[in-house]
Amino acid sequence: MAAYILRRLVQSALILLGVSFITFVLLYVLPADPVRQIAGRSATAATVESIRQQLGLDQPFLVQYGNYLWNLVQGDFGRSYLQKTEVAELLVSRLPATLLLLVAAIGCELLIGLPLGIIAALNRGKAIDNGLMLTSFLTVSAPQFVVALLLLFVFAVKLGWFPIGGYGTFAHLVLPALTLGILGSGWYSRIMRSSMVDVLRADFIRTARAKGLGRRKVILGHALPNAILPIIAMIGIDIGLFMSGIVVVESVFGWPGIGQLAWQAIQRVDIPIIMGVTLVSACGIVIGNLIADLISPLIDPRIKLR
Amino acid sequence: MKKLILSTALATLMALPAFAPAQAQEPKHGGNMVVTYKDDVATLDPAIGYDWQNWSMIKSVFDGLMDYEPGTTNLRPGLAESYEISDDGLTYTFKLRPGVKFHNGRALVADDVVYSINRVINPATQSPGQGFFGMIDGYDAAAEGKAETVSGVSAPDASTIVFKLSRPDATFLHIMALNFSFVVPKEAVEEAGADFGKKPVGTGAFKLSEWTLGQRLVFEKNADYWISGVPYLDSFTVEVGQEPVVALLRAQNGEVDIPGDGIPPAKFVEVMKDEAQKSLVVEGGQLHTGYITMNVTKAPFDKVEVRRAVNMAINKDRIIQVINGRAVPATQPLPPSMPGYTKGYDGYKFDQDGAKKLLSEAGYADGFETELFVMNTDPNPRIAQAIQQDLKAIGINASIKSLAQANVIEAGGAGNAPMIWSGGMAWIADFPDPANFYGPILGCSGAVEGGWNWAKYCNADLDKLAAEADSIVDPAKADERLAKWSEIYMKVMEDAPWAPVFNEQRYTMKSARMGGDNALYVDPVSIPVNYDYVFIKE
Numbered sequence: 001m002a003a004y005i006l007r008r009l010v011q012s013a014l015i016l017l018g019v020s021f022i023t024f025v026l027l028y029v030l031p032a033d034p035v036r037q038i039a040g041r042s043a044t045a046a047t048v049e050s051i052r053q054q055l056g057l058d059q060p061f062l063v064q065y066g067n068y069l070w071n072l073v074q075g076d077f078g079r080s081y082l083q084k085t086e087v088a089e090l091l092v093s094r095l096p097a098t099l100l101l102l103v104a105a106i107g108c109e110l111l112i113g114l115p116l117g118i119i120a121a122l123n124r125g126k127a128i129d130n131g132l133m134l135t136s137f138l139t140v141s142a143p144q145f146v147v148a149l150l151l152l153f154v155f156a157v158k159l160g161w162f163p164i165g166g167y168g169t170f171a172h173l174v175l176p177a178l179t180l181g182i183l184g185s186g187w188y189s190r191i192m193r194s195s196m197v198d199v200l201r202a203d204f205i206r207t208a209r210a211k212g213l214g215r216r217k218v219i220l221g222h223a224l225p226n227a228i229l230p231i232i233a234m235i236g237i238d239i240g241l242f243m244s245g246i247v248v249v250e251s252v253f254g255w256p257g258i259g260q261l262a263w264q265a266i267q268r269v270d271i272p273i274i275m276g277v278t279l280v281s282a283c284g285i286v287i288g289n290l291i292a293d294l295i296s297p298l299i300d301p302r303i304k305l306r
Numbered sequence: 307m308k309k310l311i312l313s314t315a316l317a318t319l320m321a322l323p324a325f326a327p328a329q330a331q332e333p334k335h336g337g338n339m340v341v342t343y344k345d346d347v348a349t350l351d352p353a354i355g356y357d358w359q360n361w362s363m364i365k366s367v368f369d370g371l372m373d374y375e376p377g378t379t380n381l382r383p384g385l386a387e388s389y390e391i392s393d394d395g396l397t398y399t400f401k402l403r404p405g406v407k408f409h410n411g412r413a414l415v416a417d418d419v420v421y422s423i424n425r426v427i428n429p430a431t432q433s434p435g436q437g438f439f440g441m442i443d444g445y446d447a448a449a450e451g452k453a454e455t456v457s458g459v460s461a462p463d464a465s466t467i468v469f470k471l472s473r474p475d476a477t478f479l480h481i482m483a484l485n486f487s488f489v490v491p492k493e494a495v496e497e498a499g500a501d502f503g504k505k506p507v508g509t510g511a512f513k514l515s516e517w518t519l520g521q522r523l524v525f526e527k528n529a530d531y532w533i534s535g536v537p538y539l540d541s542f543t544v545e546v547g548q549e550p551v552v553a554l555l556r557a558q559n560g561e562v563d564i565p566g567d568g569i570p571p572a573k574f575v576e577v578m579k580d581e582a583q584k585s586l587v588v589e590g591g592q593l594h595t596g597y598i599t600m601n602v603t604k605a606p607f608d609k610v611e612v613r614r615a616v617n618m619a620i621n622k623d624r625i626i627q628v629i630n631g632r633a634v635p636a637t638q639p640l641p642p643s644m645p646g647y648t649k650g651y652d653g654y655k656f657d658q659d660g661a662k663k664l665l666s667e668a669g670y671a672d673g674f675e676t677e678l679f680v681m682n683t684d685p686n687p688r689i690a691q692a693i694q695q696d697l698k699a700i701g702i703n704a705s706i707k708s709l710a711q712a713n714v715i716e717a718g719g720a721g722n723a724p725m726i727w728s729g730g731m732a733w734i735a736d737f738p739d740p741a742n743f744y745g746p747i748l749g750c751s752g753a754v755e756g757g758w759n760w761a762k763y764c765n766a767d768l769d770k771l772a773a774e775a776d777s778i779v780d781p782a783k784a785d786e787r788l789a790k791w792s793e794i795y796m797k798v799m800e801d802a803p804w805a806p807v808f809n810e811q812r813y814t815m816k817s818a819r820m821g822g823d824n825a826l827y828v829d830p831v832s833i834p835v836n837y838d839y840v841f842i843k844e
């Protein structure tokens with residue numbers, strides 16, 4: 001177990017190194033000059049050059065990348081080009097909001113997705129199954145921006161049940177979590193359905209039924225624990241999907257997380273922030289997958305970590 | 307969305323009467339005003355902040371030697387009580403107002419002004435405003451880091467500052483009113499280091515009392531402010547991270563006083579159709595021109611006939627319809643409210659047949675293929691399509707290159723873009739003077755690699771004329787100077803490196819409880835509003 005975790009951690013570090021390299025390359029070849037963004041439109045060529053030198057952006061690519069890595073291993077993410085604030089400070093100030101939303105959103109996805117998947121599986125081929133799967137297809141393909149604004153308009157503006165965006169209380173959390181929950185629930189209901197359908201066909205279920213166990217006990221006690229495995233793997237993947245989804249949802253609801261930070265930084269070509277957010281997100285995805293892999297054997301003893 | 311590079315000193319389109327508090331409602335003191343923005347405030351360091359969002363906040367936290375009368379473009383002394391200009395226009399002597407204190411309690415002295423100017427010019431500060439101070443004697447050595455300080459700025463005593471210029475420059479007093487000239491206390495800057503932008507200390511009407519990253523900034527009234535009775539508000543809160551559409555919903559719900567990003571284009575018609583909402587919208591002009599640049603160094607735009615033909619081919623009224631009428635047609639580079647604007651000049655008339663004739667004279671009877679670069683946010687691609695259709699009508703096939711702002715600016719600076727629609731990146735003046743619309747965007751100094759003169763238009767005669775105009779510093783000869791500037795822009799129109807399209811109007815929505823002259827809500831130098839002078843009625 002310890003050797004497995006160690007090996008995975010080394011792999012994770014390599015993945016992060018790869019992510020940092022690819023992101024750095026992409027930002028390097030981007031046909032937009034961060035120095036011009038800092039220098040502003042009234043700057044002379046001399047000013048632009050002086051800023052370029054001070055930021056080390058006149059150095060060859062590998063030197064720049066090496067410097068970045070060297071600072072990074074010392075825990076220094078650098079300072080934002082435009083805000084001059086430490087990137088670490090920006091990330092730390094925004095991470096709690098994103099983590100809270102992550103937990104709440106995945107909770108919503110599971111609460112909505114799993115029951116729907118189970119209901120669909122139990123009614124396989126019937127109208128209710130078709131209806132639920134069509135709904136899951138719609139939620140997965142619905143544009144986040146529209147759903148977010150729709151929920152905001154109906155439940156915050158018209159009904160006044162929740163605040164119109166913002167951060168701080170449980171009420172603020174409901175709508176953004178629900179938006180992500182509704183949109184992501186389709187994945188879970190589909191996986192849950194197919195997994196459940198497979199399990200329901202299995203011999204041990206027939207045995208359980210033959211023993212005379214009640215329908216409820218068969219489903220909740222025997223079928224569900226076996227059908228849930230792919231869901232756990234899905235949560236690991238979902239963290240990645242989540243990271244790409246928060247950019248829009250955080251913007252609409254004024255949720256002060258790292259998605260919003262990333263969006264602003266991209267518009268301003270603020271490379272240290274973009275790098276910081278990318279690495280933190282990649283870390284989240286890697287850790288999420290690692291945890292999902294570690295949990296699986298606890299639920300299903302047949303799975304061995306090797 | 308002009309948030310990145312566009313700074314703000316703007317003038318109103320309509321000739322606004324000078325702000326006169328006596329005629330307006332009696333101001334009330336107290337209360338907290340809520341302003342929203344989509345993006346985080348980048349910085350409150352006056353040497354660094356250069357977007358229209360932080361520009362006005364910095365104005366409320368800091369002061370400069372010069373200032374503008376609230377709601378107007380008229381210069382007035384700020385921290386300076388008085389000033390004198392020598393006859394040759396090369397020496398400016400300012401006397402400091404006595405009794406001014408920084409937020410940290412220390413009294414302002416002349417050395418603070420000297421320090422602040424040196425700080426902006428020092429290359430280590432990386433100030434985007436460095437280039438504005440080029441007229442000060444000794445600038446080059448200091449800007450290149452060869453000298454520690456600028457030789458042309460000195461403080462002979464605690465209340466006197468003397469500027470020696472290397473050339474007469476009629477815009478110098480405007481420069482002294484720019485945010486980049488605002489006065490900062492050395493000890494606070496050194497203590498905060500790179501974080502001074504988050505921990506600002508100035509002499510202004512408000513001081514920063516809270517900054518929660520990604521959420522809000524709270525500005526509290528400075529009870530010791532040197533203008534007695536100002537500001538009127540006890541505080542104002544800037545909430546960030548709010549989408550413009552959501553901010554509008556919150557404003558309609560009474561939770562927000564000023565949606566700082568304005569009315570979203572998609573909601574504009576809806577708001578203006580509703581009388582109740584329309585009454586909360588204040589309209590004003592801005593020192594803005596939207597234009598098409600044509601790269602004069604490359605065929606086919608190296609021929610003046612072709613450039614004139616493009617000017618004649620553009621149906622400006624139809625393009626203004628694309629943006630719901632939020633603009634007026636532009637006839638020349640300067641916007642109508644800018645001093646030096648040539649009244650009575652109608653520009654190139656919309657005339658497709660005339661344009662075709664010009665094209666065939668230039669040897670392009672069958673038209674040609676070209677590219678039109680445009681920033682990829684609404685409404686710019688739609689405007690580009692309208693331009694594309696207009697060009698098509700005279701035989702020019704322009705393919706649209708819709709890119710992120712930074713990429714368009716890059717292509718323009720590198721001279722790789724035959725045509726650029728300036729929307730989203732258009733020039734808004736830093737200060738209300740015609741000189742500010744020339745050098746970087748139409749003069750030879752801007753026609754370099756990475757410069758903002760995307761037409762790469764360089765006319766040495768006009769540069770000479772411009773230098774002549776700006777050497778007229780005597781206020782009594784201001785009209786003579788403006789006439790020269792008018793002449794310069796008329797010559798630009800003859801050479802036609804640009805096709806000016808429209809001058810955008812500005813619309814500020816305010817809550818019903820906000821009071822104060824309307825001019826304060828479209829203040830030419832403070833977007834969205836002049837925080838120091840607005841008040842809450844109830």
